[in-house]
Amino acid sequence: MTTWLGREHIHLPACGSTNDEAARLAGAGAAHGTVVTADEQRAGRGRQGRRWHSPPGENLYLSCILRPTLAPDRAPAITLAAGLGVADAVARAGVQPVLKWPNDVLVDGRKLAGILTEMSTRGQRVQHIITGIGVNLGSRSFPAELGERATSLALLGVSIERERFVAELLASLEHWFDRFFASGVAALADAWLARADRSRVRAASGGRAVEGAILGLDPDGCLLIEDDAGARHRILAGDVVPVP
Ligand code: BTN
Numbered sequence: 001m002t003t004w005l006g007r008e009h010i011h012l013p014a015c016g017s018t019n020d021e022a023a024r025l026a027g028a029g030a031a032h033g034t035v036v037t038a039d040e041q042r043a044g045r046g047r048q049g050r051r052w053h054s055p056p057g058e059n060l061y062l063s064c065i066l067r068p069t070l071a072p073d074r075a076p077a078i079t080l081a082a083g084l085g086v087a088d089a090v091a092r093a094g095v096q097p098v099l100k101w102p103n104d105v106l107v108d109g110r111k112l113a114g115i116l117t118e119m120s121t122r123g124q125r126v127q128h129i130i131t132g133i134g135v136n137l138g139s140r141s142f143p144a145e146l147g148e149r150a151t152s153l154a155l156l157g158v159s160i161e162r163e164r165f166v167a168e169l170l171a172s173l174e175h176w177f178d179r180f181f182a183s184g185v186a187a188l189a190d191a192w193l194a195r196a197d198r199s200r201v202r203a204a205s206g207g208r209a210v211e212g213a214i215l216g217l218d219p220d221g222c223l224l225i226e227d228d229a230g231a232r233h234r235i236l237a238g239d240v241v242p243v244p
Contacts, residue, residue, distance in 0.1 A: 005064065005174040006166075008034040014056070016043040019118055019132040022063035026120070026128040032067040037166065044134065046114055047103065053146065058138040060162055064173065066129040068181045072121045075129055077221025079103045079117045080188050081180035082131050085173035086113050087195050090135070092168050093153060093160050098197040101214075101223040101240050105135075106197060109242075110151035112136055135169070137162060189217045199242040201225065205233040211243060 008031055015021050015038045022036045038061045044054030054061055066078065083099045090097045090105065090112065097105045097112055105113035113135040120127040136152035137160065153160060179187040193216045202211045203225060212227035223235040 002170050002174045004033040005177065006033065006035040006170040010034070010036045012036065012038040014038060014040040014042060017041055017045050017132070018061050018063040019045065019116060019130050022065050022130045022132070023118065023120065023128075026065045026067075026130065030065050032065065034065040035170065036063045036065075037061060045116060045132075046134075047116055052114065052116075052134050053136075053139065053142055053150070054134070055139065058136075059152070060133070060135040060137050060165060060169075062134075062166065062169070063130050063132040066131060066177065068126065068129065068177075070126050070129075070181070071124060072119065072126055073220070074184065075119050075126050076102075076117060077185050077188075078129060078131060078177070078180060079115050080185065080192055080217065080221050081176040082115045082117070082133060082173060084176045084188060084191055084195065085169065086115070086133060086135065088172035088176075089165065089169040090153070092172075093165065094158050095153060095156050097195070099192060099195045100197045101217075101235070102221070102237075107151055107156060110149055112151050112153070112156075133169070135165070137165060185217055185219050185221045192217055197242065200244075201240045202243050203233075203235045203240040204238050205235055210235075 018036045018038050040056035041054030041061050044052035046052040086105050087097050097107050103115040116132040118130045138154045139152045142150040210233045212225045215224040225233045
């Protein structure tokens with residue numbers, strides 16, 4: 001059960017992208033906590049303009065409309081709260097995932113779920129945030145371009161009805177969103193690090209490639225890496241790649 005998240009829930013048989021539907025509804029005044037799901041997305045979107053595999057009936061495509069009182073530069077870290085919510089729901093379904101900064105939920109190095117946060121601002125105010133979540137529940141095959149990089153609960157031997165998974169997911173998302181809205185990234189940092197992929201990583205910092213160990217998150221939600229010389233780097237954006 002939730003208190004505010006998903007009390008309004010719109011389910012569509014098909015759409016382009018649940019994030020786009022949610023943004024349209026938010027623009028028309030939909031309430032904080034409204035959730036949009038679809039059986040199928042014909043133009044499901046991932047980060048960096050990638051497509052999100054969204055065949056009919058197999059997986060979960062869900063977007064939350066959020067209207068927190070947050071400065072726009074604090075808002076992107078909501079993706080970290082969503083990642084914890086997804087990871088908890090997946091763990092309750094019987095699979096232990098790891099989080100890869102900023103928005104991937106992985107099992108055995110393959111992507112089980114992804115999060116796409118988009119925001120509308122006016123001046124220094126957030127009008128609304130759309131946090132879109134795709135979880136591969138039932139797909140047993142993926143497009144060739146994903147190669148071996150994607151997985152699903154079905155491929156991991158877990159069968160769960162979408163409605164049941166949605167109920168678990170909304171409860172855990174609400175928990176982590178509440179904590180984030182009350183206390184920011186500090187309220188997530190320990191739990192995030194406990195679930196993080198702690199491999200050595202390579203990332204870009206200040207236009208340079210840096211390599212090192214993950215230390216955790218800073219108060220803005222940036223990833224902190226320590227290189228072999230002991231220097232610390234804040235990673236603001238971009239892909240973080242595990243290195244052997
Ligand atoms: C990523 O890892 O690149 C983010 C994937 C986000 C996919 C979800 S599915 C529901 C929502 N609608 C979209 O078009 N994208 C997000």
